[in-house]
Amino acid sequence: MAKLFAYLNNHNQPVRVADLAKALSAPRSSIYELVSVLSKEGLLEFCGEGNKVFFGKLMYVYGANFLSQNSILREGQLEVDRLALETHETFELCTLNQNRQAILYTRLGPRPMRIGSEIGSQFPLPWTASGRLLLSHMDEEAIDSLVLPEDYILPNGSVVDSGKFKNECRDALGAEIVVTQGLINTFTQCLAAPLKGSSGLIEATLCCVLPIDVDGDHKSFISAALKESASRLSRRT
Amino acid sequence: MAKLFAYLNNHNQPVRVADLAKALSAPRSSIYELVSVLSKEGLLEFCGEGNKVFFGKLMYVYGANFLSQNSILREGQLEVDRLALETHETFELCTLNQNRQAILYTRLGPRPMRIGSEIGSQFPLPWTASGRLLLSHMDEEAIDSLVLPEDYILPNGSVVDSGKFKNECRDALGAEIVVTQGLINTFTQCLAAPLKGSSGLIEATLCCVLPIDVDGDHKSFISAALKESASRLSRRT
């Protein structure tokens, strides 16, 4: 079931049941059965032509429940919208999901250029500035048990040094902003600021994706705006 | 699993695992196991104190997927917001979910007064104006097989005549607006307008909840606004 959902999420559009079976390399009968059960429950829905399925109404309703309980997410969405509108850059709201950084919300600027920055896409933590913030409270041991060896391999094939990464995580503790350059690709940099919950723990990050060659004044302006937003949204202890 | 999700949805806040087991009258060990599996997958999350669980990030992400695929829902939300802002009344976006009417989105006016009009709450179809629209394309036989006998029992205990209900569904076919009064309670009326998909089928309804004693001019105004919004949002064939 988890794999099925993940596959639909990656495709972000209805998928034929037969294709699901192939893609998940599971018996067709199992997938037909599973899809039938989940669609009876309303978590999946048949839609359009050709026996295609996608997430159902209930999934949306349950997701809305999560949103209503999560004030950082709710306020963070508004803030991402506002920042994107004012600066014309791409902003994202990110959070830790298992051993990945998940993008919970995004608003594209006029020049979207980062791979897969759709809602629901997930990245290995060493790939992003947000990843360093999200792990900043953990010790080396905890990081080692969470981050898999293959997560250190960047899209271009080069490898992030795990010792260096853990140092950067430690340095991110208490930082107002973290910047990484040229990790996911060579032409962007990523500025991330921490959103802290009432416990003081970082619950999410506010992140901006900029071209690598943006001029210094503009970058400072974005950086200041991120810090201001993040500190305003963070809960006071 | 379906029951567990439904229970969390009804409570709309984190629930202790032990309470879940009681409420679902299932063995504690089963619920602990199930919750553990679902939270490992990210569909549920432990949150706050005292071993409480609620919907997880993945549920939100998957729900956002549904939203992105469903243009009527996306545009309908904006329209509900706009109508509520302009008229100061409560509007809802409703849809058919199995044999229930589900509220997918709502914006409260200054006098919210309808029971349970939260996102995700569901009603038997005979209780609402939207229900008549959502069933308007079905014949009597299809309606009988979908609507359970107990669905005809209103909250106050009185019973909707099933023949009359089916006539009202038939009359709703092609109607621009459907009004019901005093069904869910004695002091509200419900105005619903159909949102049609590209197939011409009613995919959702836009609905306004008014006090029963609202003056005629205001009601006409609301009614006209609903018709206008609904026809604008409906897909042309």
Next chain:
DNA sequence: CATAGTCGTCCAGTATACTGGACTTGTGTC
């Protein structure tokens, strides 16, 4: 501090759901 009640874990037995093969139905091609 003793006690009752609840909470969470563990485990073997059992029931449910998954598997994969055979079969039927649908679809596209020549």
Next chain:
DNA sequence: GACACAAGTCCAGTATACTGGACGACTATG
């Protein structure tokens, strides 16, 4: 229209997950 291939259904055997009871840990109460 005949053919090949893919899509979808069905069924018995098996593996997985659920069950419920026993147990220890924790918490409130007198």
